[in-house]
Each structure stands twice: as C-alpha cells, then as structure tokens.
Amino acid sequence: MTDHVRWGILGAANFARRHMGPALHMGRRGRLAALATSSPDKAAPFEALAPGLRVHDSYDALLADPEIDAVYVPLPNHLHVEWALKALEAGKHVLVEKPLAMTAAEFDPVIAKRDETGLLAAEAYMIVHHPQWHKASQLYQEGAIGKLVRVSAAFSYDNRTDGGNIRNRADTGGGAVPDIGVYIYGATRFVTGEEPEEILSAEVVRENGVDVWTHITARFPSYHYTGIVSMRMAPWQEVVFHGEDGVMKLTAPFNAGVYGEARVLVQSKDLVETAYRFPSDNHYVHQVEAFNASVLDKVHYPCPLEFSRGTQAMIDMVWAKEQAG
Structure with missing residues (x-):
C-alpha cells in the first residue's frame, strides 16, 4: 500500500x-x-x-x-x-x-x-458524509426541536420516458424504493438512531414489475413516519422533523448542490427561523475521503455495512406489508 x-x-x-x-x-x-x-x-x-x-x-x-x-x-x-x-x-x-x-x-x-x-x-x-446531515443529527440530539412527533420525507423524479433505464427494469433490481427509498428511510434512521417497529401502510404502484410510486407510513419507538418516493412525479426532495418545540427541515437532503443549496432550517415555537447553509460541500468527495482515511489509518468508517443492512431491513418490511395487502 x-x-x-x-x-x-x-x-x-x-x-x-x-x-x-x-x-x-x-x-x-x-x-x-x-x-x-x-x-x-x-x-x-x-x-x-x-x-x-x-x-x-x-x-x-x-x-x-x-x-x-x-x-x-x-x-x-x-x-x-x-x-x-x-x-x-x-x-x-x-x-x-x-x-x-x-x-x-x-x-x-x-x-x-x-x-x-x-x-x-x-x-x-454518500448523504451521511455531508455536513448538513451531521448538523441535523447534532441539532436533534441537542433537543433543538424537543420531543420528536413526526418525520415526513419525500424524494421524486420523472424517468417515465426512459424505458431502458435500469431503474425501470425488474431484471436489474430497479424501482423507486431500491433507488431512492434508501435515502428517505436511511436518513431518518441516521438522525434519530431508531429502527421502525411496524410498517403501518404501504401503497405501491408498479409498472412492469417495478415500483414507480410508493407511499408508506411507519411507527418508530418515539415518532410516526410518512415517506413517499416516485419515479413518475416532478423532481422534489425534502425531509421534515416535527417536534413539540420546533421543526427542522432539510431543503436539498439528497442531491445537495445539484437539486439546490443544502440548508438545515430550524423553526422554533415562536416562529423564529435559524438557517444553517452548506453551499459548497461535495458529499461524494467527503465519502471517498472517509473511505481513504479508514483504509490508510484504520479508523472507523462512518457508515458501516451494518447500518446499510438496517435500511434494507426496513425496505424488506415495506415489501412484506405490500404483499400482506
């Protein structure tokens, strides 16, 4: 080496x-x-x-x-x-x-x-290597929004005209949830440190065997969750953490710098808003540098496979709920 x-x-x-x-x-x-x-x-x-x-x-x-x-x-x-x-x-x-x-x-x-x-x-x-998510986790753990009651997450784009895209093909493991559901599910787990107890509902629209629109609700130990992903809607992404004492919103949580500027907005009970801006960070570069440091210095990698497995376990729960009707 x-x-x-x-x-x-x-x-x-x-x-x-x-x-x-x-x-x-x-x-x-x-x-x-x-x-x-x-x-x-x-x-x-x-x-x-x-x-x-x-x-x-x-x-x-x-x-x-x-x-x-x-x-x-x-x-x-x-x-x-x-x-x-x-x-x-x-x-x-x-x-x-x-x-x-x-x-x-x-x-x-x-x-x-x-x-x-x-x-x-x-x-x-890559998203958990972006400082906007580190800030969101820090603010949550410090109690910036008080007791968490509700998380709402959405991520969508429209690729209906690209039939050959691997995301639109069942034989290549396509679908909205495998592609972008990992973001709205995993990001919530990352900030709160909690795992879903139950998928309460799973509404799934499929075309040619792949999910193109999926909306779920879930119960976590201390909050309720709703999330939607779609490959048939106008581009949109947002995550909202709604607590008893405030609301925290990430405006470009998944494609920072491409979809828009990464900002974490915290609104207090009296409607005072504080904004944390991250205009230039590249989460792909941060991810690579964390990987390089782990390889060369033998330091802990911030996103181990066990964390990623947990997100897939939540996806498995969504599919099980769909099958159960």
Missing part, C-alpha cells in the same frame, strides 16, 4: 463518469488509477479525467491488477453482491453503489467476507 489509495472502477457507468469518478480522483489521499470497460468510447472521458489511467477490458482483469487497492462498483443493483464478494476475494477494499443488496439477508455474506479478509467494504451511501 502506498500513501494513497489507488482506485479502480468496474464499468463506465454514467453516474461514475459524472460523479464518483471525479470524486475518487479529487478526494484527498486517493486517485483514480484504473477502469474496466471494453468500450474505448466510454473509457475516453475517464482517461481525460485521470491521465495515465489503465483501462482493462474485463472486470476480472481489473481485480487481478496488483496496483489497485480499492474498487468502486457502480453496476446494476442485481450484480452488487456478486462483485463485492469477488473484489474482497481478490484482496481489494470495495465501495458498492446503493443498494448493496436486494434483501437484508444478502448483506450477510458480504459482512462475513469483510470480517474474514479484514478489508473495508461499504455501501456508497
């Missing part, structure tokens, strides 16, 4: 090209060193980003590269567990796009392989 983490990417996904590739290369103590793709056209933007990039024509070839320390996996959802395990077996640390698995139980072999190898394996749940 050098004094920095040498990253490889499995596949030239658009998301990797636009967001994670630059973050891997920009993040302190790391650099993008290799890409696996059989398409020279798809490799070109990555080579422009990282001169000297080694391009392998297969995923296995990249995993066999002795000059790669860590692998980022942006493949379709149904391939995540398979390639996470292969990366760990090849001696590579691995960061896997969310959702890492399609059920909570599928996390278990990855966790076991992580523990067996002593390597770092994590789901790319």
Whole structure:
C-alpha cells in the first residue's frame, strides 16, 4: 500500500463518469488509477479525467491488477453482491453503489467476507458524509426541536420516458424504493438512531414489475413516519422533523448542490427561523475521503455495512406489508 489509495472502477457507468469518478480522483489521499470497460468510447472521458489511467477490458482483469487497492462498483443493483464478494476475494477494499443488496439477508455474506479478509467494504451511501446531515443529527440530539412527533420525507423524479433505464427494469433490481427509498428511510434512521417497529401502510404502484410510486407510513419507538418516493412525479426532495418545540427541515437532503443549496432550517415555537447553509460541500468527495482515511489509518468508517443492512431491513418490511395487502 502506498500513501494513497489507488482506485479502480468496474464499468463506465454514467453516474461514475459524472460523479464518483471525479470524486475518487479529487478526494484527498486517493486517485483514480484504473477502469474496466471494453468500450474505448466510454473509457475516453475517464482517461481525460485521470491521465495515465489503465483501462482493462474485463472486470476480472481489473481485480487481478496488483496496483489497485480499492474498487468502486457502480453496476446494476442485481450484480452488487456478486462483485463485492469477488473484489474482497481478490484482496481489494470495495465501495458498492446503493443498494448493496436486494434483501437484508444478502448483506450477510458480504459482512462475513469483510470480517474474514479484514478489508473495508461499504455501501456508497454518500448523504451521511455531508455536513448538513451531521448538523441535523447534532441539532436533534441537542433537543433543538424537543420531543420528536413526526418525520415526513419525500424524494421524486420523472424517468417515465426512459424505458431502458435500469431503474425501470425488474431484471436489474430497479424501482423507486431500491433507488431512492434508501435515502428517505436511511436518513431518518441516521438522525434519530431508531429502527421502525411496524410498517403501518404501504401503497405501491408498479409498472412492469417495478415500483414507480410508493407511499408508506411507519411507527418508530418515539415518532410516526410518512415517506413517499416516485419515479413518475416532478423532481422534489425534502425531509421534515416535527417536534413539540420546533421543526427542522432539510431543503436539498439528497442531491445537495445539484437539486439546490443544502440548508438545515430550524423553526422554533415562536416562529423564529435559524438557517444553517452548506453551499459548497461535495458529499461524494467527503465519502471517498472517509473511505481513504479508514483504509490508510484504520479508523472507523462512518457508515458501516451494518447500518446499510438496517435500511434494507426496513425496505424488506415495506415489501412484506405490500404483499400482506
């Protein structure tokens, strides 16, 4: 291991090209060193980003590269567990796009392989690395809104015209909940530290086998939760924590800097509002830097697989409620 983490990417996904590739290369103590793709056209933007990039024509070839320390996996959802395990077996640390698995139980072999190898394996749940969420958690724990009564979360976009998108395909693990439900469920768990006791209702609209609109209500130990995700509505995102003494709202909780400026707004009982602004933080870069620090310094990674498994367990509860009618 050098004094920095040498990253490889499995596949030239658009998301990797636009967001994670630059973050891997920009993040302190790391650099993008290799890409696996059989398409020279798809490799070109990555080579422009990282001169000297080694391009392998297969995923296995990249995993066999002795000059790669860590692998980022942006493949379709149904391939995540398979390639996470292969990366760990090849001696590579691995960061896997969310959702890492399609059920909570599928996390278990990855966790076991992580523990067996002593390597770092994590789901790319970037939002909890953003300071807006650290601030929200701090304010909540300090009692800024008093006893929490209600959490309301929403995340939507419209991709109905993109039928070939993996999010619109059941065979690639698509659907609104796997894609963005992980955010509205996991973020609530992150701030409050509580797990759902029961899914009270689950209304799901499906097209071609994938959920395109899902609204749930849930009971947590100390509050009530309502959340909606959709791939058939105008873009919107917001999370509201409503307490007895105040209200805390995050205005761009999931795509900070793209959807809008990240702000945490706290309104007191007497309607006085305090705003905390985060205009320039890049949560993808923060995520990479946390990963690099964990690999190089052996420090605790802020979002372990056990946390991500808990979010998937909540998703499993939603599907069980849907099936129960």
